[in-house]
Amino acid sequence: MVTLAAFPTVEEAEMIALMRTDPDVWVEGLSQVATNSEGEVIAHCLLTRCTIGDTPALIMGPVSVLPHLQNQGAGTAVVTVCLEKAKELQESFVVLVGHPNYYPRFGFIQADTYGITITIDCPREAIMALSLNSDPLPSGVIHARFHGLT
Numbered sequence: 001m002v003t004l005a006a007f008p009t010v011e012e013a014e015m016i017a018l019m020r021t022d023p024d025v026w027v028e029g030l031s032q033v034a035t036n037s038e039g040e041v042i043a044h045c046l047l048t049r050c051t052i053g054d055t056p057a058l059i060m061g062p063v064s065v066l067p068h069l070q071n072q073g074a075g076t077a078v079v080t081v082c083l084e085k086a087k088e089l090q091e092s093f094v095v096l097v098g099h100p101n102y103y104p105r106f107g108f109i110q111a112d113t114y115g116i117t118i119t120i121d122c123p124r125e126a127i128m129a130l131s132l133n134s135d136p137l138p139s140g141v142i143h144a145r146f147h148g149l150t
Helices: 002-006 011-020 074-088
Strands: 031-035 041-052 055-060 093-097 127-131 140-143
Touching: 002 011, 002 041, 011 041, 031 074, 041 074, 041 093, 055 074, 055 140
Parallel strands: 055 093
Antiparallel strands: 031 041, 041 055, 041 140, 093 127
């Protein structure tokens, strides 16, 4: 419900439903929600499997927050928890296509600085990457089946 409310089309919600059924991309524990005091879901963040070239990685998205609660910390909370869980699972790299003014607060940097590219047309500053440990980011094309990056 939160994803349907946060995006103008059903595409993102449908993508999540498909990813949940694919054991090659779905990672238990990397779908996190924030709830209000009544237990209603107000925000959601998802990390699923992808590759950077041939290197295993995770891709973040979609990140959803109910529109009337945006800019109040719920998105930051779910993103932070997802990244912490990924570290606990000893994952190494996360990529995303998102708002270039939002994600640097979590340590994301412009991906093309490291030779990371995608196959879709979007602003280069929107493609970001993060190393969850001390490993250097690999270079290569991001491949993520459900994100249109094949």
